Amino acid sequence: MSLLEMNSICKSYRNIDFETQVLKDITLHINEGDYISIIGPSGSGKSTLMAIAGCLSKPTSGEYILDGEEVDKLSDRKLSRVRNEKIGFVFQAFHLLPGVTALDNVTLPLVYSRNPPSDIKERAREVLAKVGLEHRLHHTPGQLSGGEQQRVTIARSLINNPPIIFADEPTGNLDSKNGIETMKTFDKLVKEGKTIVLITHDSEVAEHADRIISILDGEIASDTKRQPSNLPEKL
Amino acid sequence: MNLLSSLAIAVTALLAHKTRTLLASLGILIGIASVIVMVAIGKGSQQEVMDVIAGMGENMITINAGEMKRRGGRLRLSGNVTTLSPRDAERIANEIEEVELVAPFEEKRMNAKFGNNAAETTITGSTVDFPLIRGYRIEKGEMFSERDLKTASRVAIIGKTAIKNLFGEEDPIGQVVKVHFIPFKIIGVFEAKGVDTNGLDQDDLIFIPLPTLMRRIVNQTHVSRIFVKISSRENISKASEKIRELLRESHKLNDEREDDFTLVSQLDLEEMKRETSELFTKLIVGVAAISLLVGGIGILAVMLISVKERTKEIGIRRAVGATRSDIVRQFLYESLIIGFLGGGIGIAFGVGLTLGLTHWGNWTLLLDQDSIWTASWVCAVIGVVFGVFPAIKASKLDPMEALTIE
Incomplete structure (x- = not known):
């Protein structure tokens, strides 16, 4: 069974006198452990696709099943729980709470968790160590470099151990060195069994994935699996 | 999410904007303090008047020749009888x-x-x-x-x-x-x-x-x-x-x-003065209502600004799993705290001023416990009433829109 299943998803925004169709009839299946890139030029609808896949926005029509749950029909409360437990986000602009320490930013999802673990701080330290930030626990985003901020974001996406992580232009605000570091982290996470969806317009970033889906004008233009050259390494 | 962590979030947010928090509670503070002092002045003067009436003669009836008419709140004799x-x-x-x-x-x-x-x-x-x-x-x-x-x-x-x-x-x-x-x-x-x-x-x-x-x-x-x-x-x-x-x-x-005579008893005088002081009380309540309304609008304005300014924060919280009601609660607690902060300082201020005026100002003021209790309730109600609208507004935002807003 697919981890993520989209059937005929449409999304349109209604203005005063005309309707813009951002997504047209998207059908997409993603399996557990997949490493996927969604590419397309700006305005192609890839960010909207991520918003719907990440339960940040609801589709206008179509069916969306995530981890066996029909999320397009869920109430706000249940949808929030899905975001909390099943999805991790890494954003281009990091989206960390300003003035709050790295440690507290990382624990934020657990604040809204239904059954938060007792060792919150301990787990936050663990994931921050995993992204190499054990020495920056009490720094606020303003005191961290772009690369460090992005690693805090990754740590936050991991804290609740969700099966799937969406990364929207994760290297967009980083220099090439930090970009490479970030991508290495994602590669590592896939090897640990996470499902990762990269949204990008950068073909170099997209190349890291095993499957590249390209979006054009709200439709899937191509869906290609990579040559199995890397497969032995994965196995 | 439990009460304690909601409160902690609200307190942290308010501490991050100390000046704004204080300004928002200032309206409530002044309103509550002035109500307490005014009620105390009213009660004090009422007590003073009652003392004077009793001092004029206990259980006394005054028989005045001719008809007495009330002019400007005072009794005046008319005609020569x-x-x-x-x-x-x-x-x-x-x-x-x-x-x-x-x-x-x-x-x-x-x-x-x-x-x-x-x-x-x-x-x-x-x-x-x-x-x-x-x-x-x-x-x-x-x-x-x-x-x-x-x-x-x-x-x-x-x-x-x-x-x-x-x-x-x-x-x-x-x-x-x-x-x-x-x-x-x-x-x-x-x-x-x-x-x-x-x-x-x-x-x-x-x-x-x-x-x-x-x-x-x-x-x-x-x-x-x-x-x-x-x-x-x-x-x-x-x-x-x-x-x-x-x-x-x-x-x-x-x-x-x-x-061709007018009887005025001590009871009549007391009644008359009571009417006057009731009028004064109504006036106080009116002024209090207005000043507290202004205080409430202060909270409303600050909370609306706060919501607008923190749209991205709302988006972030929603993205990591906050429900609509989590967001409502967060902002509601903030406005409640502002209300109580203003109310608390206002009560302290009002009571202090009352005691100070009695002690050093040689005024007769009577502290009224009811007005303090009422003030506390009013603070809570204002906090909720004027916080609800911005809180709901904040929760209504689509998480994606909240995140991408500039």
Whole structure:
């Protein structure tokens, strides 16, 4: 069974006198452990696709099943729980709470968790160590470099151990060195069994994935699996 | 999400904007503080007035000749009525059992002379019951006697203000004061009594036997007032009715004619002052409502700005799993805390100011516990009412839109 299943998803925004169709009839299946890139030029609808896949926005029509749950029909409360437990986000602009320490930013999802673990701080330290930030626990985003901020974001996406992580232009605000570091982290996470969806317009970033889906004008233009050259390494 | 972590988030957010938080609570603070002080002033002045009324004479009924009309909240006599007489006073004393003391009374503003000093004062004529009814006490010397009344003696008891004006520092006892060219011997001094409910100085008087005043000075047989003391408070209304009947009969008034006198009892005065103070209370409530509304709007404005400014934060929280109600609660707690912060400081401020004014300002203020409790509730209600709208507004945002808003 697919981890993520989209059937005929449409999304349109209604203005005063005309309707813009951002997504047209998207059908997409993603399996557990997949490493996927969604590419397309700006305005192609890839960010909207991520918003719907990440339960940040609801589709206008179509069916969306995530981890066996029909999320397009869920109430706000249940949808929030899905975001909390099943999805991790890494954003281009990091989206960390300003003035709050790295440690507290990382624990934020657990604040809204239904059954938060007792060792919150301990787990936050663990994931921050995993992204190499054990020495920056009490720094606020303003005191961290772009690369460090992005690693805090990754740590936050991991804290609740969700099966799937969406990364929207994760290297967009980083220099090439930090970009490479970030991508290495994602590669590592896939090897640990996470499902990762990269949204990008950068073909170099997209190349890291095993499957590249390209979006054009709200439709899937191509869906290609990579040559199995890397497969032995994965196995 | 539990209450404690919601509160922690709200407190952290408020601490991050200390100035704004304080400004938002300032309106509530001033509103609550001023309400507490104003209620205390109101209660204090009410108490003061009641004390004055009681000081004018306990269980007293005043019979005024002619019709009394209320003008500007004060009773004023109209017309010149000559039907009220010392004979009426005698009959009231003899025929009405609830009556304890009766004092027919006449007064006139006149010049009094002592040596080369002259000062205008109130020449008051009445009987020996007058000081007992009106609560005047002899401080020095003695009262005149029944005999002095019968013989219309030229003796006088003098009040503190009149002493100051005529004698200065000199001891008045035994001295002779001339009123209307008639010499009066000062035999006693009244204790100071202060002002009455109309703000008149009750110590500016020279008190002489009524017959002396009527025959030798004003040359009339009627009086303008009779003071009556009733045996107990419960009997005041009943006695009033009896006095009215007696006077109507005595003045030969048939059913078609109005009273040619006006009865004012202590109860009437209290009632009148109560009405005035109720009006004052309503005014306070009105002002309080307005100032608290303004305070509430302050919270509303600050919370709306806060929501707008923190749209991205809302998006982030929603993205990691905050529900709509989590967001509502967060902002609601913030406005509640602002409300309580303003209210708490306002109460402290109001109570402090009240106690300070009482202690150093020589004001009569009475702290009202009810107003403090009410203030606390009002703070909570304002916090919720004016916080709900921004909170709901914040929660309605689509997480994706909230994140991408610039």
